[in-house]
Amino acid sequence: MKDHVVYHALMGKAYADLFDGLTPAAEQHFASSIKEANKLKDPALLICVQLCYAECLYNYREMTKALPVYMNAIRHIENISPGEMIFPASSFKRIGYYMGTIGDNAEAIIYLRKALQHTRGNTSEFAEILDNIGQYYFASNDYKNAEKYFVQASVTAKIIKDDIRYAKTLGNIGRIREAQGNYKEAVQLLEKDIAISEKLGTDQNTMFAHTVLATVFLKDKKKQKAESAADKAEAIAQTKPYYQNNELEIIKLKLDIYSKQNR
Numbered sequence: 001m002k003d004h005v006v007y008h009a010l011m012g013k014a015y016a017d018l019f020d021g022l023t024p025a026a027e028q029h030f031a032s033s034i035k036e037a038n039k040l041k042d043p044a045l046l047i048c049v050q051l052c053y054a055e056c057l058y059n060y061r062e063m064t065k066a067l068p069v070y071m072n073a074i075r076h077i078e079n080i081s082p083g084e085m086i087f088p089a090s091s092f093k094r095i096g097y098y099m100g101t102i103g104d105n106a107e108a109i110i111y112l113r114k115a116l117q118h119t120r121g122n123t124s125e126f127a128e129i130l131d132n133i134g135q136y137y138f139a140s141n142d143y144k145n146a147e148k149y150f151v152q153a154s155v156t157a158k159i160i161k162d163d164i165r166y167a168k169t170l171g172n173i174g175r176i177r178e179a180q181g182n183y184k185e186a187v188q189l190l191e192k193d194i195a196i197s198e199k200l201g202t203d204q205n206t207m208f209a210h211t212v213l214a215t216v217f218l219k220d221k222k223k224q225k226a227e228s229a230a231d232k233a234e235a236i237a238q239t240k241p242y243y244q245n246n247e248l249e250i251i252k253l254k255l256d257i258y259s260k261q262n263r
Contacts, residue, residue, distance in 0.1 A: 001040055008033035009049040016056045021242070026056070043076045048086045050076075051094050058098055061242045070098050082118060089118035093129060105136040112136070127156040127165045134172060143176050150176070164205070167196035171209045178212070183220040190216065207236035207243070211250055214257070223261050230254045 012029035016022050030053040037046040050073040057066035074095060082088040092115035100108030112133045119126045134149030154169035156162075174189030190213040197206040210233035217226035230253050237247035 001036060002042070002045060005033050005036045005040065005045055005049055008036065009052045013052060013056060016060070020240075022056060022060055022062065030056070043080050044084050044086050047073050047076050047080075047091060051091055054098065055094050058094070058101070059242075061245060063101065066098060067102075070095060082114070089115045089125070091115075092118070093125075096129075097132065100132070100136045100139070105140045108136045109133055122156060122160055124157075124160060124162045124165060127153045127160065127162055127169075130156060131165060131169055131172065134169075138172070138175060138179075143179060147173065147176050163196055164200055164202055167193045167200070167202075167209075168205055170196075171205070171212065174216075175212055178216050178219070183216050186216045187213065187220075203236050203239065204243075207233050207246060210236070211246070211253065214250075214253055218253075218257055218260065223257060226257050227254070227261075230257060 008029045012026045012033060015026035033049045037049050050069055054066050054069040085091055092111045096108045096111030096115060099111060112129050116129050119129060130149050131153035134146045134153060137149060138146035150169050150172045154166060157166035157169060170189045171193035174186045177186035190209050193209045194206055197209060210229045214226045214229035217229060230250055234250045237243040237250055
């Protein structure tokens, strides 16, 4: 029976990956997986498959549907020790990301620190978690701790030659420089982030970095450069239906740019 639970979870993920979205077939497999895990009364297995489904919902921006799935997983996690969990690091990480996405930065940091305790150092996952802890400190306006974690993530990414993560950390440090009013250094860091991200074909990070760069240019009263960066971000946002929230943010940014250009 455990094999069936895992099979349905993997099939659900495979269908979602294949069609780049949560199809009825994917939903059916995830539902079967969770139902069979509940019958077995195996909390560790249930947490694993619930979070597999929740991650797909998260990736395809189904945040409202994801909430009860994450809450159920958290309820079961509270009743077992990390040693009993199948993938403790991955489980804590997924919950941390969701908490941060819905704006609960304090809880996000708590869960990501737990994930860090169960993650091997000098790995891509270790650098990823450090970077994301920095992001939630940044969102809480704690720039000192944010920079500390971004720098640790950047050093780790450089050591292990994780170029994508290294690019992201440069962009994140650039966001701190923007918040501090150091626009020149912010632009330099974000342009390095974009150059690496474009070379590696990481569209989502490229889109995000262009959006931040446009904001920096606008604050620095470089309106034409701001518009150009926003246009590049918008072009990427239009390529995926689940980038709609990003596209809305970019459209609002462009309206702000046009307003300051008296257009």
